[in-house]
Amino acid sequence: MMMTRADALVILLCSLLVAGSYAWLWTPAAPATQVRVVAGDREVARLPLDQPRQLEVAGPAGITLVEIRDGAVRCAASPGSQGICQQAGWLRQAGDMAVSLPNRIIIEVLGDEWVFDSVNY
Amino acid sequence: MGVRQRELLMMLPTTREDHRIAWLAALAIAIHILEAAIPSPLPGVKPGLANVITVLVLMLFGWRMAVWVTVLRVLAGSLVIGTFLSPTFLLSAAGAACSLATLGLAHRFAGARLSPLGLCVLAALAHMSGQFLLAWWLFIPHPALLKLLPVLLSFSLVFGLVSGTIAAMMYQQVSRSP
Numbered sequence: 001m002m003m004t005r006a007d008a009l010v011i012l013l014c015s016l017l018v019a020g021s022y023a024w025l026w027t028p029a030a031p032a033t034q035v036r037v038v039a040g041d042r043e044v045a046r047l048p049l050d051q052p053r054q055l056e057v058a059g060p061a062g063i064t065l066v067e068i069r070d071g072a073v074r075c076a077a078s079p080g081s082q083g084i085c086q087q088a089g090w091l092r093q094a095g096d097m098a099v100s101l102p103n104r105i106i107i108e109v110l111g112d113e114w115v116f117d118s119v120n121y
Numbered sequence: 122m123g124v125r126q127r128e129l130l131m132m133l134p135t136t137r138e139d140h141r142i143a144w145l146a147a148l149a150i151a152i153h154i155l156e157a158a159i160p161s162p163l164p165g166v167k168p169g170l171a172n173v174i175t176v177l178v179l180m181l182f183g184w185r186m187a188v189w190v191t192v193l194r195v196l197a198g199s200l201v202i203g204t205f206l207s208p209t210f211l212l213s214a215a216g217a218a219c220s221l222a223t224l225g226l227a228h229r230f231a232g233a234r235l236s237p238l239g240l241c242v243l244a245a246l247a248h249m250s251g252q253f254l255l256a257w258w259l260f261i262p263h264p265a266l267l268k269l270l271p272v273l274l275s276f277s278l279v280f281g282l283v284s285g286t287i288a289a290m291m292y293q294q295v296s297r298s299p
Contacts, residue, residue, distance in 0.1 A: 003289075006231050007239035011282070014242055018278050021271040 032094045035073040037066055038106040049073060049092075049109070059103030066107055075100065075107055142186060146193035149174040153198035163269075165212065165252060166276045169245055171198075173288040176224065176240045180292060184225045191217050208260060212252040219251025220244040237288035245281025249273050 037045040039057050047053060047068060054076070055066040062079035072092040075085040080102040088098035094111025152171040161167050171194055179187040195217050199205040204213075224244050227235055235243075253273060257266050 003238055004234055004236050006234040007236050007242075010227075010235065010239040011242055014246055014278055014281075017246070018271065018274045021274050025267050025271055 032071065032092055032096070032109045032111050034110045035066075035068060035091075036106075036108045036110055038108070040104050046110075057103075057105055059100070059105050061100075061102040061104075064100055064103050064105045073107060073109060074098065075105075078105070079103055138186070141182070142189045142193070145174060145178055145186075146190045146197070149190055149194040150198045150201065153194050154201055157198075157202050163273065163276070165249070165256070165273055166280075168280050168284065169248065169277075170284055170287070172220070172241055172244050172248070172281075172284050173237075173291065175220070176237050176244060176285075176288045177291060177295070179224055179228055179240065180237060181295065184221075184228060187224065188221055191221055211259070212255055215255035216248035216252035219254075220248040223247035237292045238282070238285035241285030241288050242278065242281035245277040245284065246274065249277035 032049055035045075035047050035049055036043060037047075037055065037057055039059050044057055045055060045066075047055070049068060049071050052069045054068070057064045057066060059079075063077075064075060064079070064085065065077040067074050067076040072090040074090045075088060075098045078085040078100045080100050085098050085100035085103075085105070085107075088096075088107075091098060091107065091109045094109055096109045098107040099105070149171045152174065156167055156170055159167065174194075175187050175191050178190050195210070195214050196205075199207075199210040199213065204210045224240060224247075227240060227243050231239075253270055
């Protein structure tokens, strides 16, 4: 066989390096810790994500129901006719956001460090 | 030999080694150009078969000659393809420099314990890292580019194994014949 022991070692180390690069670069850089709820121009709540809880936030169009469970938060119900706030789904990474324009409510996940919510080129 | 020819040769004396470098560089350039015609799924990803020549030259004739052949390939190859001094050329040059440095170190410290297979894998990963770092530093200094690095490294590992297998087979043939 052409492969030497040193070759095997090199290939093993390189494979580990590649696997390590996935582990290092593909884990979310900023884990979510808190959720901030903004209604109008006022922050109405800032809650930890590790405690399950439901919160009713009043806005000009009605009541928006914010649900926190399993380290994630979602807009469970909102008066907006198109359901855009609910469609944002479960938010679990820092920078994730659900917005109800009719009710003027922003549900935003915060992490220890600030990140972009989206990047376009 | 005519007087004129002798004059020319005196003006530009060449050694056996020069001719060997020229032949091997020509071979590497041909592979480089053929490869440029292969469409690539991602920028920066290509099989890197010209690497086979670099590694074989390193094993057979030493690092200095491998540097010559590679530098000539990157320069002349880019002139033929038309990418000379373009970003593509800079990436290629950065990759080649990184790969040559790694090959030189590996060859010096591991010697004959590393076969062309191991050398090719090392060179492929070094080439990719070099060109990625340059791209990140010079062209797109955004953390999002880092998300691409694991994918690019995976490609280079696979292609390094492929070109390494080819190089190992060629090395066996070449070193068997007198």
